[in-house]
Amino acid sequence: MNVDDWQRNGKYYSFPGHQVFFQDAGAGEVLLCIHGFPTASWDWHRLWPDLIKRYRVIAPDLLGFGFSDKPTRHAYSLFEQATILEKLLDHLDIPAVHILAHDYGVTVAQELLARQLESSRQEGNNIVIHSVALLNGGLFPEATFPLFIQKALKNRLVGPLLARLLSERAFRHSFSRVFAPGNRPTRSELRAFWSLVAHNNGKRVAHRVSRYQDERRTHRERWTEAVQNTDVPVRLIIGSEDPVSGLTIARRFRELVRNPDVVIVDGAGHYPQVEAPERVLEALLAFLGGVKDSMAPIKD
Numbered sequence: 001m002n003v004d005d006w007q008r009n010g011k012y013y014s015f016p017g018h019q020v021f022f023q024d025a026g027a028g029e030v031l032l033c034i035h036g037f038p039t040a041s042w043d044w045h046r047l048w049p050d051l052i053k054r055y056r057v058i059a060p061d062l063l064g065f066g067f068s069d070k071p072t073r074h075a076y077s078l079f080e081q082a083t084i085l086e087k088l089l090d091h092l093d094i095p096a097v098h099i100l101a102h103d104y105g106v107t108v109a110q111e112l113l114a115r116q117l118e119s120s121r122q123e124g125n126n127i128v129i130h131s132v133a134l135l136n137g138g139l140f141p142e143a144t145f146p147l148f149i150q151k152a153l154k155n156r157l158v159g160p161l162l163a164r165l166l167s168e169r170a171f172r173h174s175f176s177r178v179f180a181p182g183n184r185p186t187r188s189e190l191r192a193f194w195s196l197v198a199h200n201n202g203k204r205v206a207h208r209v210s211r212y213q214d215e216r217r218t219h220r221e222r223w224t225e226a227v228q229n230t231d232v233p234v235r236l237i238i239g240s241e242d243p244v245s246g247l248t249i250a251r252r253f254r255e256l257v258r259n260p261d262v263v264i265v266d267g268a269g270h271y272p273q274v275e276a277p278e279r280v281l282e283a284l285l286a287f288l289g290g291v292k293d294s295m296a297p298i299k300d
Contacts, residue, residue: 003192006042007067013060013088020084021067022060026052029130029292030094032085033059036103036137038175038206040066040196043102046277047284054285055098060088062108064209066196076209078104078216082111089127096128098288102273103245106137107216107223114226131233131291133284136242136249136270140224141217143252144245149174150210159207166203168194178270180241185274228257233294235261235287237280239268246270261287 001009006023013020023041031051035043041059044051051057061068062081085108089097101109109132116129138144149170153159172190179185185193197203216223227234234257238250246269254260263283268276 001045001048003042003195006045010041010067013091015063015084015087018063018069018071020060020063020069020088022058022088023048024056024058024092026054026056028055030089030097031055031057031288032089032097032099033057034085034099034101034105034108035059035062035065036105037209037212038065038197039193040068042066042192042196043271043273044100047273047281050281055288058089058092058094058097060085062104064202064205067199070200070202070205072204074205074208076205076211078107078111078212078219081108082115085112086115086127094127096130098130098291099132100135100284101132101137102135103137103270104212106134106139107212109134110139110223110226113230113232114222116232117226117230129232130295131235131288132230133235133237133287135237135272135280136239136245138213138216138245139227139236139249140252140256141213141220143248144216145248146213146244147174147177150213150244153207153210154213155207159210163203163205163207166206168198171197178242178244179275180239180267180269182267183269183275224256227253233261233287233291235263235283237263237265237272237283239265239270239272239275241268242270244270 010021010023033044035041040061044059064070064076099109152162171194176184236253250262265272265276265279273280
């Protein structure tokens, strides 16, 4: 599905004052897909046909991303993004989900795990998480190495100017670097990714959204402990050639998490769901199948 078809097939949910775009397709148990920075839910398009054959899949564009609203004076927060997802699931009358998350979405998933661990239910939400599969993302800030442009965008002095000057050419150059050399997107694919960033003049908010990196450091203990202490099954699926959050994250995960479940996708970079969708799908479905078997009632 190309980007235009993706938008045409989507829906919108009204979060107070803002419109949030999302995809909702398939049937059965619910899989919530949470995308990364700086792109959007279209990141899942190569997995989409296979996923919706097996699950009801919900894939939103978080606030400030893709086809969702991008308010220019908004104080974007990972906490708010988690609340938006809770509200969306409540709106759709979905009480329980499996989660697949990537990059920025990994931290949103950690916050959802933290809330479940605390039994913190906001305004009646009661979302139960059955499992979490995490792709390349900054679970642990000390093991994450942002690109120069990422660090510059979050700077309160330089960031606003850089965001205004950001061009498609500069985006293509920096974005391509997070892919493995043999998997770099074509010019048409880069144009599609850029269209998601640029939609609704999204450059205006890139510096504000980028400050999630500071949130990760500030709330590092909360979000690390969520992964360490949860009883929810968690699998980490890591592209080995990622210069930002690849094997260093896998090593740290093995150090900090009891009985770590890690799958390495050799030869893939920061976007394994785009670069090696078949192997990501295999790792994900095997994980979800094991979770389903463990949840099955014992027969006499």
